[in-house]
Amino acid sequence: MQEYGIGVISCAPQQIASYCDKNVFAPLVAETPEKLIADQDNDTIRLVVIDQPSNPAWDNDFYSDVKNHFSPQGIPIVIMVDEDISLQSKIDTIEAGFSDIIQIGDSIDSISTRFVSEIYHQVADSELKLNIQQAQSAAMSAMKESSNLGQNIQFLLKIQGCDDLSQLGLVFFQTIEEYGLHCSLQLRSEFGTHNMTNNGMQRTLESELLDKLKDHGRYYDFGQRTVVNYGSISLLIRNMPEDEILYGLVKDNTFTLLQGLDAKVHALDEHIQLENEKQALEQLSCSVAEVMKDIEGEFQGVMLKIVDVVENMAENIESNIPLLLLNEEQEKFVLNTVGGCVQKSNQVFSEGLHIDKHFEGLISGIEETLQNAKKISQVKDIEREEHKLQAVAGSDIELF
Incomplete structure (x- = not known):
């Protein structure tokens, strides 16, 4: 070790x-x-x-x-x-x-x-920190001239291709490093909290501090440091500039970035929730289809057993009529009654077969719906990847 x-x-x-x-x-x-x-x-x-x-x-x-x-x-x-x-x-x-x-x-x-x-x-x-002073000087000059609108637009384009909080944080730090700022970022999703710094790791103390100060107003200044809170996002900037004009520009630009981050975090939460609901619905549909198949098999078995019982009873009665010592009218009555029972049971069995066809149609419909849902999901995934590539390509355009 x-x-x-x-x-x-x-x-x-x-x-x-x-x-x-x-x-x-x-x-x-x-x-x-x-x-x-x-x-x-x-x-x-x-x-x-x-x-x-x-x-x-x-x-x-x-x-x-x-x-x-x-x-x-x-x-x-x-x-x-x-x-x-x-x-x-x-x-x-x-x-x-x-x-x-x-x-x-x-x-x-x-x-x-x-x-x-x-x-x-x-x-x-x-x-x-190797070239931080030169990068900071260049970035601050750019902010003073144009409020870095182009950089912010590129950031908003890039985050459209992010699929999780880690990617979202990395894109943010790629943008914020253009200003030469050292930061700790906290992203609070409905499915967990993600903390990270410029180098991708989290600082334990700063993460705890962001968690404590997330409800202490939009800005919390102490020394050369500032905590910025917006919605589900908190940002600690460790090296705020002393110049008042640059200080205000940093706040304005970082606040715009945090607004974009917050909107994307909520979008990711909604996407995850929809995916979870879709999976739950697919599982429920599969379970219903399996239950319907079981019911169909059991229903057919019950109908066959009923027909067998009725036919066996009719055969037993007919074979034992001579032993009952009935007159002609009584014997005719018994035979007609037994024959009617057999005929009605056959009618019920036919109706059961008709109902069974409805079961088959319902099961086929559920299976077809599941297949269509899978196809739609695959198409959505392809469209999402194409949109991600377009966002990355568009973010490389020089806006200013």
């Missing part, structure tokens, strides 16, 4: 085992950030953990010192605490520039997962 090098700033090294799995991580422990940097070997630290309970006396200057040593290198910083984490604590953590805040009482597997997640984010974000 791969071991990740992490730096732990702690005054109680013996407590590290309670939250750091040494099968996954190779911790380097120091009491100060300066000593941690001096002790590391060839820049092996991928994550810095601050063990807050080991020294409650650490003040804001200490945390600023830690950030000044490691944030410029892109190394994520996680704070470990021994108390319940409130919504305000999460907001303060993100606003202060730290990557995550974790309670020591959580399971070691959960803590390890969040540590590894931050390391993966650091690797992915390093690749995304």
